[in-house]
Amino acid sequence: MIVRVRRHTRKVVGVVPEQRLERFMWLVWVPLVVAWCTLPWLALHRSDAPWALPAFARGSEFYDALRWLAAAVAVACLAATAKCWARMGKDWRMAVTAEKEGVLITDGMFSRMRHPIYAFSILLMLATMVIVPTVPMLAFGAVHVLLMIVKAHNEERHMLARHGDAYARYLAGTGRFFPRFR
Numbered sequence: 001m002i003v004r005v006r007r008h009t010r011k012v013v014g015v016v017p018e019q020r021l022e023r024f025m026w027l028v029w030v031p032l033v034v035a036w037c038t039l040p041w042l043a044l045h046r047s048d049a050p051w052a053l054p055a056f057a058r059g060s061e062f063y064d065a066l067r068w069l070a071a072a073v074a075v076a077c078l079a080a081t082a083k084c085w086a087r088m089g090k091d092w093r094m095a096v097t098a099e100k101e102g103v104l105i106t107d108g109m110f111s112r113m114r115h116p117i118y119a120f121s122i123l124l125m126l127a128t129m130v131i132v133p134t135v136p137m138l139a140f141g142a143v144h145v146l147l148m149i150v151k152a153h154n155e156e157r158h159m160l161a162r163h164g165d166a167y168a169r170y171l172a173g174t175g176r177f178f179p180r181f182r
Helices: 002-009 020-045 061-091 116-131 135-163 165-173
Strands: none
Touching (some): 020 116, 020 135
């Protein structure tokens, strides 16, 4: 998305956060993403705790089925995230930016949830935690979920300042991470 939006807007699109809070979050997030990518590989190749899969996650037909279900959920989350990115198009940003342009997107998946991308990221992490239930993955997963919640709150403050009453009405009618059905 960074490359795609950069090509269309000729802007860096929030790759380097402007806000102090988001810069701090990036210091945590970058190693967290590296760990998210590395820990499944370690679980596959290591036999010692805490890196290896725990005994309950190995050789159980029930848990194997649960892991396959979690993998299917993860793929669905990635597909849904790509759909959200496509809908946001050139208005997608990685970080909160001071740019004045940008529209308030309230249709598609955004009509029921304010933060579908963050919700799918949380669900993707939860699926990863089911697939790789090691202590390090559970710890990094908990930090990731917490960061998503903090990021959503920060973004909501920014959007209220940028879009005012229109965003306040949107807040009232949509759920943060879970769809709100009227």
